[in-house]
Amino acid sequence: MSHTGPTTATLPVTEPGDRTAPLLSLRDLRVHFRTERGxxxxxxxxxxxxxxxxxxxxxxxxxxxxxxxxxxxxRLLPSPPAIYVGGQxxxxxxxxxxxxxxxxxxxxxxxxxxxxxxxxCAGAGCEGCQxxxxxxxxMLKVSGRVLRTIRGNNIAMIFQDPNxxxxxxxxxxxxxxxxxxxxxAGELLRDAGLEHEAGALLRRSASGRSSFLERRTLDxxxxxxxxxxxxxxxxxxxxxxxxDTHVPNPKKIMHRFPHELSGGMKQRVMIALALAxxxxxxxxxxxxxxxxxxxxxxxxxxxxxxxxxxxxxxLYISHDLSIVRQISDxxxxLYAGRLAEVGPTExxxxxxxxxxxxxxxxxxxxxxxxxGELVPIEGTVPELVDPPxxxxxxxxxxxxxxxxxxxxxxxHARPSIQSHEAACFLYEQADALGVxxxxxxxxxxxxxxxxxxxxxxxxxxx
Amino acid sequence: xxxxxxxxxxxxxxxxxVLRNPSxxxxxxxxxxxxxxxxxxxxxxxANTPDPYQMPRDWAAINAPPGTPGHPLGTTPExxxxxxGIVWGSRLSVRLALTVASITLAVGITLGSLxxxxxxxxxxxxxxxxxVFMSIPELILALAIAxxxxxxxxxxxxxxxxxxxxQYARVIRGEILKVKQKEYVDSAxxxxxxxxxxxxxxxxxxxxxxxxxxATLDMGKIVLVGATLxxxxxxxxxxxxxxxxxxxxxxxVVAGRWWVxxxxxxxxxxxxxxxxxxxxGLRDVLDPRVExx
Numbered sequence: 001m002s003h004t005g006p007t008t009a010t011l012p013v014t015e016p017g018d019r020t021a022p023l024l025s026l027r028d029l030r031v032h033f034r035t036e037r038g039x040x041x042x043x044x045x046x047x048x049x050x051x052x053x054x055x056x057x058x059x060x061x062x063x064x065x066x067x068x069x070x071x072x073x074x075r076l077l078p079s080p081p082a083i084y085v086g087g088q089x090x091x092x093x094x095x096x097x098x099x100x101x102x103x104x105x106x107x108x109x110x111x112x113x114x115x116x117x118x119x120x121c122a123g124a125g126c127e128g129c130q131x132x133x134x135x136x137x138x139m140l141k142v143s144g145r146v147l148r149t150i151r152g153n154n155i156a157m158i159f160q161d162p163n164x165x166x167x168x169x170x171x172x173x174x175x176x177x178x179x180x181x182x183x184x185a186g187e188l189l190r191d192a193g194l195e196h197e198a199g200a201l202l203r204r205s206a207s208g209r210s211s212f213l214e215r216r217t218l219d220x221x222x223x224x225x226x227x228x229x230x231x232x233x234x235x236x237x238x239x240x241x242x243x244d245t246h247v248p249n250p251k252k253i254m255h256r257f258p259h260e261l262s263g264g265m266k267q268r269v270m271i272a273l274a275l276a277x278x279x280x281x282x283x284x285x286x287x288x289x290x291x292x293x294x295x296x297x298x299x300x301x302x303x304x305x306x307x308x309x310x311x312x313x314x315l316y317i318s319h320d321l322s323i324v325r326q327i328s329d330x331x332x333x334l335y336a337g338r339l340a341e342v343g344p345t346e347x348x349x350x351x352x353x354x355x356x357x358x359x360x361x362x363x364x365x366x367x368x369x370x371x372g373e374l375v376p377i378e379g380t381v382p383e384l385v386d387p388p389x390x391x392x393x394x395x396x397x398x399x400x401x402x403x404x405x406x407x408x409x410x411x412h413a414r415p416s417i418q419s420h421e422a423a424c425f426l427y428e429q430a431d432a433l434g435v436x437x438x439x440x441x442x443x444x445x446x447x448x449x450x451x452x453x454x455x456x457x458x459x460x461x462x
Numbered sequence: 463x464x465x466x467x468x469x470x471x472x473x474x475x476x477x478x479x480v481l482r483n484p485s486x487x488x489x490x491x492x493x494x495x496x497x498x499x500x501x502x503x504x505x506x507x508x509a510n511t512p513d514p515y516q517m518p519r520d521w522a523a524i525n526a527p528p529g530t531p532g533h534p535l536g537t538t539p540e541x542x543x544x545x546x547g548i549v550w551g552s553r554l555s556v557r558l559a560l561t562v563a564s565i566t567l568a569v570g571i572t573l574g575s576l577x578x579x580x581x582x583x584x585x586x587x588x589x590x591x592x593x594v595f596m597s598i599p600e601l602i603l604a605l606a607i608a609x610x611x612x613x614x615x616x617x618x619x620x621x622x623x624x625x626x627x628x629q630y631a632r633v634i635r636g637e638i639l640k641v642k643q644k645e646y647v648d649s650a651x652x653x654x655x656x657x658x659x660x661x662x663x664x665x666x667x668x669x670x671x672x673x674x675x676x677a678t679l680d681m682g683k684i685v686l687v688g689a690t691l692x693x694x695x696x697x698x699x700x701x702x703x704x705x706x707x708x709x710x711x712x713x714x715v716v717a718g719r720w721w722v723x724x725x726x727x728x729x730x731x732x733x734x735x736x737x738x739x740x741x742x743g744l745r746d747v748l749d750p751r752v753e754x755x
Contacts, residue, residue, distance in 0.1 A: 076652060
């Protein structure tokens, strides 16, 4: 969170590829869906930064836009109906450290990776890289070709249900070979010692483009021994990736089909698949929801371990607050397509600012708690079809005041703790907004929600 | 290779399941017998020269009843040998079914895939054409096309191919729309595969199951409709084809010469029945909703 807001050309840049520039910056991200009932504002102005190696937990209830946010930054939403209305998803890839080639040294602070300097200004800072000096790509605008080189290579994703996320018709080996072929074809040839002697057929085979006939040719012809070598290297890569996720006996498992594996094993394979190319960012979309609790804990440990080892940044999407508290460095709370609160995990859990976050935390069942002691949040999530400008939470908020119903609050840090931000008028001054002070909410009035009769509310049909 | 072994095992399990189904295995037996008859036609009945697909005419034995020496199943009013028509007709039926099915499958899968995976405007165009084709009864449309092209067996093939692709296009499109939503397709895209590769490796192979059943059922229907067209007279006269044989015996039925139409018709009936039984059996085996019964 060290680099935000507008900057000028005179901003001093210390070294090529500013280390402190975030890996990913979502800037006013807006993703809408065109439906028959109107335009659904699924994500409506989300600002979020993720630093190298950081774990950010994205929490919110069903329909709050968590998955849409995550998927939009790799353009995985079907469009139409999704429309990327505005904003930016700035991604700044890393490259392997030149000094230690990824093993970690003093120069790269043990990460094995260094920021990739901007290709236009070589780190001096220009408009293109927003004066960060880091190579910057707007994921919403890059071409399909660039996007495909990023997917699986720089940004990877694991899905909720491992039972559905593996192709039932392909063996584990075939699915893993795909990643290496797609992004590491040159490396495969080099490791097989075929850099200079590989013909078109072998090159095509390394990049996974061989047709059935080509493979038979490679099997029969004089190229057979070279092809064998290439296949052995691919096997080694795959076995390595599987071993990293503690799959027992990877050489055997990789020939299995998904239906021959258990759920936990499949999720390990999924993680191996995602981390195969050493991505900079891993998007984990509720990766443990479909698993039972004992396996859940092991998968979480695995993600944490791999993250520690590879310094991968993780965007962890979940509605399970206890898991998020356990693994995240920072937490972002999403409500109805807008961020309600962002802050360091411990601060946010101990001193939540936004009334919605407080409500969420009060609704977590604790051990030994008796029936009736849980406090639910009254009301339901508002409709997101053409919402009027207002605080999205006002209809359920115990502190709601007139200002909340007509003005949209922005994320602002509290003066005391810069990194803890909330989008709530409780922490703002009336004159800054140009609103009458009597219309502002205050902490004192924490009775039942204000009557909503006759008020324009977000859940009204357009 | 483990992968190969798994595939073989899967195939073995599938065929065992088909064979356990009595009607499917009965259908399969009939189909195999028909195929054997087509393959070994020259050994069963000596080929006519110069064109083996023309029935030989024996003007000395017109309307001979079954059991006549040299004509075990009798002859037509033109002296055509019924057995010859049936045995060599099986070749034409196999050719008809295979050609039409492969053309319609290729066209249907291609157009259905385009509609399903590209979607948008192309989806509209293709599916409206399909709607137009499907709004006209298949037999009438095939009749019209074959009639315009003139009477010949090849034109019957052509007419059936033009008519038959629509159902495949529609089913494939629906399957693709369904499979496209699956998470493993997303996970293939997130790896960085090109859209074409995602389609060829992940979407299409997982969309083909229902097509297998429909194609099997279709093989029976194609021969039925083809025989109908040739019965009406849209094939060459005297062609050794089942529909043609039935047509030759049509007049005689009233006069008590039952054998020509009966044997010809029985072949069409058996063929269509066999493929329907196999198709239904396959549906039971392949459809996950009825699995585990």
